[in-house]
Amino acid sequence: MSAPPEEFYSEERWQNWLDRIRDEEIDPEDEDSARLLLNLQDDVAIAVAKIVTAYDDDEIGEEEALEELADIRETVLGEVAFEDEEKAMLIDGVQTSLVCVFYAAEEYLAGGPAEEAAVEEYVVEASKAEEAxxxxxxxxxxAAAGTRIIDGEELDIAVTEDIEYGLVTEWVNGLDSLQSAMSDPEVVEEEDEADD
Incomplete structure (x- = not known):
């Protein structure tokens, strides 16, 4: 019997991030605040990337990978109670971005990478669908674009410059975190303060 795999993500870890955001002055215009929110998002994307990688490396099966994803999804996308409305909205934005990360990973596990188009083409078509x-x-x-990112294709984030801000740009923001996580799945330390 092989040793059980490491825990990919825990509810405690998510709560630690939320507590930190509760305790800090958050100003989305401020670089440190923006970095904190991005680190929170990247941290979850890294956990998702590790699950998909463990599946690709035959360390875990499809069913276990899907269960792990479902557990993290339940933790991360659950309702967050914040008295501060602005902070609640910022967390909601992070959760929105991550919806597509989970969906892309599930699609990838179920059927591999989408084959019909290049990653940017999926994003452009998605923006047309959103407009409609x-x-x-x-x-x-x-999500189809996300499966291609998991498979190693690069997403040029500049594709969103011509897209009106909305759900698609939020989701692509999540895919950007997923892309970083796939190329460098180093854990973001909760207490990691970047030295300026």
Whole structure:
């Protein structure tokens, strides 16, 4: 019997991030605050990347990988109670970005990378679907882009410059974290303060 794999992510870890955001003055215009929120998002994306990588390396099976994803998803996308409305909105933004990270990973585990188009083409088509108020299709298309990122294709984030801000740009922001996580799955330390 092989040793059980390390825990990919824990509820305690998520709560530690939330507590830190509760305790700090958060100003999204401030670089340190923006970095804290991005680190929170990247940390979850790294956990997702590790699950997918463990699956690709035959360390865990599809069913276990999907269960691990479901556990993290339940923790991270659950309702967060914040008295500070602005902080609640910022956390909601992070959760929105991460929705597509989970969806892309599930799609990848179930069927491998999408084959019909290049990663940017999926994003452009998703923005058209969003404009047409077809959000299910938009999410599916961005998730398809995510499966290609998991498979090693690079997403040029500049593709969002011509897209009106909305759910697709939020989801692509999550895929950007996933892309970083796939190329460098180093854990973001909760107490890691970057030296300026």
């Amino acid at each position: 108020d077809d959000l299910d299709s938009a999410l599916g298309l961005v």
